[in-house]
Amino acid sequence: MRILLINPNTTPSVTDLVADHVRSVAGAGITLVPATGRFGARYIASRAAVAIAGHAALDALAEHVAGCDAVYLACFGDPGLAALREVSPVPVVGMADAACRAAASGGRRFAIVTGGALWEPMLTEFVAAIGLAERFAGVRAVAPTGGEIAADPDAALGLLAAACRACAEADGAEAVILGGAALAGLAARIQPAVPVPVLCSVEAGTHAVLAAAGAGAGAGASRASRGAPAVASTGLAPALARLLAET
Incomplete structure (x- = not known):
């Protein structure tokens, strides 16, 4: 079981902290793919930071989701959760x-x-x-x-x-x-x-993402079947632009 763990703030030590705790809860049998936001706030503590973090989470999903069975949005407040679920090829669980x-x-x-x-x-x-x-x-x-x-x-x-x-x-x-x-x-x-x-x-989200990955809920569904049309874009990272353009 392969889980993409997205920390959409830009502090790698927080990613490491959460990843270590997820591994201790999940035990053997999972491969964790930790991804820290490439841009945005060091810590998310305002509406502006939340808005930017939603973009950062989408960016991380597009770059790292290939080969994963589920995604754990490891940020309390779940910035971008609905958008991630709209475009992700696998289930997405939000911590909050x-x-x-x-x-x-x-x-x-x-x-x-x-x-x-x-x-x-x-x-x-x-x-x-x-x-x-x-x-x-x-x-x-x-x-x-x-x-x-x-x-x-x-x-x-x-x-x-x-x-x-x-x-x-x-x-x-x-x-x-x-x-x-x-x-x-x-x-x-x-x-x-x-x-x-x-x-x-963190533990509640871990249990939920393991269950989602095991069930495969929503996996394989096309963007179109979830009501998400292909989107042309400008200025986005290449991986995210490709993901949004898919049907």
Whole structure:
């Protein structure tokens, strides 16, 4: 099983962090193809950075998807997810989409804790867009960004645990997602301090992409059958221009 892992920010250390965690969860039997965004923000923490990251994710898909069984968009917030699914020849799983669906399973009310204040409205909109607003207890964003947390995770553990407890005790969440590629592995470290399940978004996405790759859902479908016509373009990387021009 061959999985393309796309990190659409431009920080290779985050790609390495996520790839290592995915391998530890998935175990033997997978080949991971990590791809870091060729352009864009070092860390995605604004609407402008999200928009650019969607392009970077499409660029990485076009360059590296050949021979893969599924794609893991390893960025909480899933920039470009719908566009990737429109043009990809194999299933595409988004980290945030997978984590939210896992957290809401069984009818649970869930919340999200992440780094970076600007993510609060963006993630609220995201949850509404995937149809889970009625089960959503809200977002609590700690001040450090994902990049800052990745640089010194120990310093952020107390803040993250306190935010997760507040989600459970003040907001009524029955599960909390610790959201963000740079937060990989931290959910298990703060779980003892939180009275409800804390889900690692990286792990939730990993389980979902393995299931998608095994099922092959959507594989082999043509772009035209998914409602995506061939598109002429100017100024794009050659691989992406070719992918968009396919029928």
